[in-house]
Amino acid sequence: MDNKSAIPQSDPFDLFETWFAEARASEPNDSNAMALATATPSGAPSLRMVLLKGHGPGGFTFFTNAQSRKGEEIRANMQAALLFHWKSLRRQIRIEGPLEEVSAAEADAYFHSRPRVSQIGSAASDQSRPLDERASYFARVEALAEQYPEGDIPRPAHWTGFRLAPQRIEFWLDRPNRLHDRRLFVRAGEGWTDTLLYP
Missing domain, CATH: 2.30.110.10 (Electron Transport, Fmn-binding Protein; Chain A)
Structure with a gap:
């Protein structure tokens, strides 16, 4: 031992x-x-x-x-x-x-430094807040992708x-x-x- x-x-x-x-x-x-x-x-x-x-x-x-x-x-x-x-x-x-x-x-x-889709996902998320359905989150993701069609997404202050x-x-x-x-x-x-x- x-x-x-x-x-x-x-x-x-x-x-x-x-x-x-x-x-x-x-x-x-x-x-x-x-x-x-x-x-x-x-x-x-x-x-x-x-x-x-x-x-x-x-x-x-x-x-x-x-x-x-x-x-x-x-x-x-x-x-x-x-x-x-x-x-x-x-x-x-x-x-x-x-x-x-x-x-x-x-x-x-x-x-x-994160992948663009991760930047969008984070910016679109009200993390930990109630979500009525996943489609609402994906609608936010799509809206941000359209608002910023290329390049980095602005980092949310929070x-x-x-x-x-x-x-x-x-x-x-x-x-x-x-x-x-x-x-x-x-x-x-x-x-x-x-x-x-x-x-």
């Missing part, structure tokens, strides 16, 4: 990059998918999947409609938690910390991005007989402290 941790005491961003690269090579779909947990103003938890669109020492970035349920919850409480679960690798990473909104220039750049600046990052690795391996990194000034956790 291996009684040594397989999760190294390294910079957590470097370790994330290593694991993320391995996930991109092994996961069949959306290796950048992550669960995003927010809370309502009354403290009730709220959870959904989003896609990671940028990461590094500054944090972990995703984009959304700020008028959606998640956007409203974020603006009311600028804290969140992320969870990556890579089933093919039997690994997960939990990340917690405060959020900040990205600049308009960063939101513009990412919005216009379509933006948020960056989570991690205060805690926990790496979890499946081990035989449920004797799992966990290491928690906690922000300490400009650096990190770390400890193993019981599974």
Whole structure:
């Protein structure tokens, strides 16, 4: 039985990059998918999947409609938690910390890097609002496509991005007989402290 941790005491961003690269090579779909947990103003938890669109020492970035349920919850409480679960690798990473909104220039750049049809779909959507029937949404999509027959679609002001600046990052690795391996990194000034956790 291996009684040594397989999760190294390294910079957590470097370790994330290593694991993320391995996930991109092994996961069949959306290796950048992550669960995003927010809370309502009354403290009730709220959870959904989003896609990671940028990461590094500054944090972990995703984009959304700020008028959606998640956007409203974020603006009311600028804290969140992320969870990556890579089933093919039997690994997960939990990340917690405060959020900040990205600049308009960063939101513009990412919005216009998306396929044109995705730009139209986002601009036409009142995300999370009631929809009488799908035909109504597709009518909006067609109207925008006619209004802007070529080139980029203007980014709606409410379509933006948020960056989570991690205060805690926990790496979890499946081990035989449920004797799992966990290491928690906690922000300490400009650096990190770390400890193993019981599974």
